[in-house]
Amino acid sequence: MRLLEYQGKTLFAQAGIPTPPGHVASTVEEAVAIMRAYPAPSVVKAQVLIGGRGKAGGIKFCSNADDVVEPAKAILGMRIANAQNPEGEIAHRIWIEQRVDIAKELYLSIAVDRASKRPIIMASAMGGMDVEEVAEKHPEAIARYRIDPAMGYSSFVGRRVAREAKLPKEIWNQFASLLGKLYEVFFSAGAMLVEINPLAITKDGKLIASDAKVELDDNGLIRRPELASWKTEAETDPLKERAIKAGLGENNYVQLDGDVGIIGNGAGLVMGTLDAVKQAGGNPANFLDIGGGAQAALMREAVNIVTSNPKVKSLFINIFGGITRGDEVAKGLIQALASGGWSKDKLVIRLTGTNEKEGRALLAASGITSVETMNEGARKAVALAK
């Protein structure tokens, strides 16, 4: 789960990390009221998860209640897109914060480093730029430190990172203290990433978090349930919500761009099925993993979820039964077809493993033949979608 800038800054401020004073608005009237209450040179920033909002016109300036109207009108409801996500995201909220006189921009983040199984701190004196670009062009400009979680944060770490990132000496102590607070946010919020880019040094030599990018671990929300309610439009998806309601996990349904609907049991098998469809020249419409041991009711709902995506032209069900029983899968599928939501002519099923005979018999009674292998099924499903 990713947080909007203002949500991230709220977490930062709670932990004592300096952030510019600001307020969130979702209407022009709210924006005017905010500027009336806090009349100061301010920045109006689109609250979206997508990158590149600056280039897209999602950041504007104002200095009083009158001249906030134009920027607020322009940004609220704006669709912001980038190369990776051409469909983009609508800005439903703006964050109005007081402008800061910036002398220099730094970069600072903490992320989960999978290989070392530790949090990794990254810092650079080259802030305000895309960090992956900096990492590629100036690898020496980025200091990295992997923290022993058993030790936790100790201030020598901040001083060491500051020195190795060639940050100005005058701010080392401030930096070490801020980094300690950021580590606190990282751990207590169960974050996969906390990033401040830019971390600004103001003209009077103070550090302040000019931006906030926070990605939380979905599984960690059981420890911070109040944060789960911060989920925003960009993070939700009606079909995914329906899958969750049906009892599936956060990652069991993923919407994709293609036209071949896919259902399978087990993440690895479903991924393999997607790949097989792609190799057969098709495009998967989704990823749907019914998990282990699914009953007929869940299978039925899975079929309904996938086929309610209007882009879906054919459906490929790929089951390798371990705990999952073939007869339950067959029952659920037959129920879904009976309710009229989908036609068996646009369906390919491969059913093997536990209770495969019982399942196939049920299917045969409904006039459905199961294919033998995943590759065969993929080819047929792709052909049906043409």
Next chain:
Amino acid sequence: MRLLEYQGKTLFAQAGIPTPPGHVASTVEEAVAIMRAYPAPSVVKAQVLIGGRGKAGGIKFCSNADDVVEPAKAILGMRIANAQNPEGEIAHRIWIEQRVDIAKELYLSIAVDRASKRPIIMASAMGGMDVEEVAEKHPEAIARYRIDPAMGYSSFVGRRVAREAKLPKEIWNQFASLLGKLYEVFFSAGAMLVEINPLAITKDGKLIASDAKVELDDNGLIRRPELASWKTEAETDPLKERAIKAGLGENNYVQLDGDVGIIGNGAGLVMGTLDAVKQAGGNPANFLDIGGGAQAALMREAVNIVTSNPKVKSLFINIFGGITRGDEVAKGLIQALASGGWSKDKLVIRLTGTNEKEGRALLAASGITSVETMNEGARKAVALAK
């Protein structure tokens, strides 16, 4: 620094450990006001650090504003003594707390275990008794667990301790949760010991901390400065306070019972000096370590502090100069004698090490001869005190 029961219970309650509702009073009027506000069967407990207050009459009962007057009058100002401390301690405060219906009494503590360098948890189903006595007579009744501080508390520890201490199964989960909170208090307050004895199981099956014994690490108070202000009469000592004001540490002055005043440099040497005086048949009046590198002013104040103890009949100064310079010691001593607080006839000094010649020359000019060895000095000082 040791905390009174009500202070310990305040820390417990802040951490979410169940404690009986109660209030502290230092006058009878306050006690009456408390009982008027909270009229319920209550216990009135003397707030002293010394053990055995129950036997000494420091715990009484009442149930309304009228009948709190007698117990409050009796306990406030009462001197409570025991075998180890016959002089005892005056109860300046009482703690009035609502009575709890107790079904069973347990024991629970966390202490710093020096040998393993870890916190050690001790628990027993034999609560309400002196734990050292239980440990001696029923060693198998006490469960012990040394926690890896890098891991911190995890609830399996509580369940394991509960099982091994043979606590009733019904309260295991409550116990594991309470122990987690107690560990939090232990670490966040920088405690050497947190003890709940008895930890009561009420008749309706709830755990509640009936008593609280907390000893804080004096050095740890820099992390919790607000707790330093909780220091009470029993923990303070005017001469020790004066030593601290002079720039010495918390442990540099210790008041003892004898009549030979002692000053030295370095804890080990001063301890050795005390032992030598004792072996020579004398009784040390104090322990005073001027530390390393003391200047004349500190030495002068040290002499004034030790000799302002009316029991002191002779003074033994034992200096083995490393960083400490003999001439500074001599100067300070001569200044103190000049101000008339002490006579050189009741003084023995041994001065060796750095700048011993310069120091001895200064002493000789004031008519003072330094002895050669610690043992010789001890014998002379003991003789002077007769």
Next chain:
Amino acid sequence: MSIYLDKTSKVIVQGITGREGLYHANRMRAYGTDLVGGVTPGKGGQTVEGFAVFDGVAEARDKTGADVSVIFVPPPFAADAVLEAADAGIRLVICITEGIPVHDMIRALAVIGPKTRVIGPNCPGVITPGAALAGIMPGHVFKPGKVGLISRSGTATYEIVDHLTRNGIGQSTCVGIGGDPIIGTVFVDCLEAFEKDPGTDAVVIVGEIGGSDEEDAADLIERRGFTKPAVAFIGGRSAPKGKRMGHAGAIISGNSGTPESKLAAFARVKVPVADSPSDIPSLVQKALA
């Protein structure tokens, strides 16, 4: 021969009185695993379907000699269960639970010493075909033999093993290391164990997008830490960037975790990568030839 698990392993189940725990305990016992009991705090002393229940792992270990534990405990309590098993001196801790907070695992793994190997979480467990099953794998698919298998995925494993078995290729040990971003045992650990196992002639590595576990495995092969023939498969090659594919760990973030990087790493060390699970048997046969 095998790694991690064999006929002598004494296995307990943490969470044995839960629905999942009890179901799989029965399946493991039916497979022939020496399942010596289980743990559910507060229910010690009971017997469920013939399994002795203990209140804690230390007690279970003392009374049964257990050296392997399989964990079926709900996510909020699972890291505590892993720590309990390690604290009790259990040698091999297999955590099946899916959905454990990442930071819980980071902290637990940081303090667990070298005497305990943690596998998972969010994994199907370990099977040494014909000897013992410690996990949730469908035992009937497997067949004893000399090919080791390591996988980040459960069902992809069954699919691949099914192809192996149907082609007469048996397995020494199959380890499901789990689909989470932070896991106790990675490919490199298993390869080092297979390298030393005389019962393993070749290894199948079943990877997927996300992280750099496959790249690390290739590095190990490059520096000759693993010298036996290996064959690989990589799931999720068609997945778009930034989308989490079922497994919490299967995600391409920025330039990291891409299939291209993994394919390039295996190509560098001449490990053939199958396009489809059905291609694995012929690649294994070629590698062993």
Next chain:
Amino acid sequence: MSIYLDKTSKVIVQGITGREGLYHANRMRAYGTDLVGGVTPGKGGQTVEGFAVFDGVAEARDKTGADVSVIFVPPPFAADAVLEAADAGIRLVICITEGIPVHDMIRALAVIGPKTRVIGPNCPGVITPGAALAGIMPGHVFKPGKVGLISRSGTATYEIVDHLTRNGIGQSTCVGIGGDPIIGTVFVDCLEAFEKDPGTDAVVIVGEIGGSDEEDAADLIERRGFTKPAVAFIGGRSAPKGKRMGHAGAIISGNSGTPESKLAAFARVKVPVADSPSDIPSLVQKALA
């Protein structure tokens, strides 16, 4: 020969620009220690009284090859300094600072690995007479020789060493382990090191009331982990219960840390205990005879 410290040791001082740090750095250099520089964050690049100052320990180690650090950092920051030294791979970390919170040390020592030995805190350091001094001991009292010394106290050590030296008994290495309740290195560690040191023929153990370090040393001797002659002294034998005698660790609490227990332990393993520091030389001579 010696333990922990010798002529080849390269020593830095953490907190070198502080009053204490600079004073003792000069004394160590004057004694002949290879003092290669010091650390004060933010003051890197300066030179004070001929000592190169670095911003951090990692940098100092990289540029000087330092393997020993002596810490003179104020109590609130001292545990951080210890962790920094360990993190930078310093082999021997000697923490002189008095007054460090006990819990700071508990946490630091729990995460420092076996590659780093921490001595102290609240200790006078280590001296290998004639070779190197890493600490605050008065070097002129010591004399090279073959008797090792381990002590929980500074000035008691000087008193005892003075008697040894005046009686012609030189020392291999003297280690001041510190007077706090939680310290990095205890008697047992030093005894194990002295056991292996061919340059040490006998050891003087200077203990005091509080804790069970002396009892643990006696246990080591009993199970033959230390086999050379040993002589002991115990300070604070006249102290009343419950009073902390100068050192935070010198306290008898309840039945623990009493002189009686320590005397009994040494008696059991036939280690003679001197009544007075002045008796030590003759006991050593007798033990070596």
